[in-house]
Amino acid sequence: MASGQGSAEGMPPVARALDAAEARCLRAGAQLTELRRQVLALVLESEQPLGAYALLDKLKAKRPGAAPPTVYRALDFLLEQGLIHKVERLNAFIGCVEVGHAHGHDHHHAHPHQFLICRECGMTLELSDHAVAHALEEAVARAGFRMSRATVEVEGLCAACAGGAS
Amino acid sequence: MASGQGSAEGMPPVARALDAAEARCLRAGAQLTELRRQVLALVLESEQPLGAYALLDKLKAKRPGAAPPTVYRALDFLLEQGLIHKVERLNAFIGCVEVGHAHGHDHHHAHPHQFLICRECGMTLELSDHAVAHALEEAVARAGFRMSRATVEVEGLCAACAGGAS
DNA sequence: GTGCTACCGTTATATAGTAACGGACTGCCC
DNA sequence: GGGCAGTCCGTTACTATATAACGGTAGCAC
Numbered sequence: 063m064a065s066g067q068g069s070a071e072g073m074p075p076v077a078r079a080l081d082a083a084e085a086r087c088l089r090a091g092a093q094l095t096e097l098r099r100q101v102l103a104l105v106l107e108s109e110q111p112l113g114a115y116a117l118l119d120k121l122k123a124k125r126p127g128a129a130p131p132t133v134y135r136a137l138d139f140l141l142e143q144g145l146i147h148k149v150e151r152l153n154a155f156i157g158c159v160e161v162g163h164a165h166g167h168d169h170h171h172a173h174p175h176q177f178l179i180c181r182e183c184g185m186t187l188e189l190s191d192h193a194v195a196h197a198l199e200e201a202v203a204r205a206g207f208r209m210s211r212a213t214v215e216v217e218g219l220c221a222a223c224a225g226g227a228s
Numbered sequence: 229m230a231s232g233q234g235s236a237e238g239m240p241p242v243a244r245a246l247d248a249a250e251a252r253c254l255r256a257g258a259q260l261t262e263l264r265r266q267v268l269a270l271v272l273e274s275e276q277p278l279g280a281y282a283l284l285d286k287l288k289a290k291r292p293g294a295a296p297p298t299v300y301r302a303l304d305f306l307l308e309q310g311l312i313h314k315v316e317r318l319n320a321f322i323g324c325v326e327v328g329h330a331h332g333h334d335h336h337h338a339h340p341h342q343f344l345i346c347r348e349c350g351m352t353l354e355l356s357d358h359a360v361a362h363a364l365e366e367a368v369a370r371a372g373f374r375m376s377r378a379t380v381e382v383e384g385l386c387a388a389c390a391g392g393a394s
Numbered sequence: 395g396t397g398c399t400a401c402c403g404t405t406a407t408a409t410a411g412t413a414a415c416g417g418a419c420t421g422c423c424c
Numbered sequence: 425g426g427g428c429a430g431t432c433c434g435t436t437a438c439t440a441t442a443t444a445a446c447g448g449t450a451g452c453a454c
Contacts, residue, residue, distance in 0.1 A: 095402090132402075153442095202382050293433095
């Protein structure tokens with residue numbers, strides 16, 4: 063396997079996600095190169111969404127010559143493969159929680175998802191709420207639109223931060 | 229009235245919207261100054277969402293000294309008053325369709341809304357679908373979040389563009 | 395070999411957004 | 425009237441985000 067381990071048991075979450083990404087790219091006929099893998103690892107290691115330039119800074123530790131196009135090209139690839147998402151409100155990128163889950167069919171990319179962003183602590187949570195997705199599909203169809211991708215992002219207070227200060 | 233006309237009948241839509249905006253600001257105790265009015269007019273005159281710098285270019289016709297802060301300050305004000313929305317996916321601004329509608333109570337700002345963006349022709353449609361808003365509220369609450377603002381933007385094909393090319 | 399493609403390094407530039415300072419004006423209090 | 429605070433806006437400079445364009449290299453088909 064990609065991480066050189068025989069099984070997913072006991073592996074750190076990031077390594078497991080990288081293996082899942084590797085497998086997914088293989089199936090899709092896409093190449094998860096070393097650069098892309100490094101960028102994906104950096105995104106996954108971060109708890110919070112990471113801006114492209116923050117990513118670039120981190121990347122420079124391993125790849126001194128890295129420049130904006132280096133990260134953006136990798137990010138574009140990862141977005142296309144559905145391995146990460148972009149949080150539009152933050153101009154930042156975050157790992158997709160669905161990668162590595164078992165699926166009956168390949169959803170190529172762009173599964174329905176929603177982000178909850180805490181304006182206090184910055185924590186960002188990904189939901190995959192079916193009811194929201196369904197309601198949105200209906201509304202879009204009623205308007206005569208054909209949907210290809212949806213961005214649903216909520217800014218607010220997470221449970222912890224809402225508890226502290228009203 | 230602000231536009232110097234006695235009634236809304238027969239007025240061009242933009243002028244009517246400007247009057248509504250004026251009234252709304254009055255009620256809110258906010259000042260719709262000449263600059264802010266000009267920026268709002270430019271946003272309303274455009275069929276499609278307008279970027280801040282596109283706006284700036286247009287504004288320079290009337291206000292040669294205009295600079296980025298000129299537009300951004302006006303846009304911030306208009307956003308706060310709920311007179312325009314920002315389309316995050318496009319980094320662009322568009323007039324709010326709800327202004328001028330009759331409301332039983334003042335919703336200060338931020339009514340629930342969704343954008344449908346045609347990737348072919350760029351047309352952007354604002355919805356105010358209650359089912360979507362409701363589903364989202366429920367999902368957010370289940371996650372223990374307190375929502376303050378939501379961004380819902382769908383990229384796809386409008387009826388016209390979907391009809392032409394499958 | 396030649397030609398093609400994908401990937402990436404590199405430089406430069408475009409686009410989006412803010413910080414910070416100062417001047418003009420208004421309203422208010424005394 | 426003088427002083428004071430608040431709002432609005434002009435102006436300069438700057439930060440942050442993203443892309444264009446060119447060139448090199450490695451792999452592969454023929």
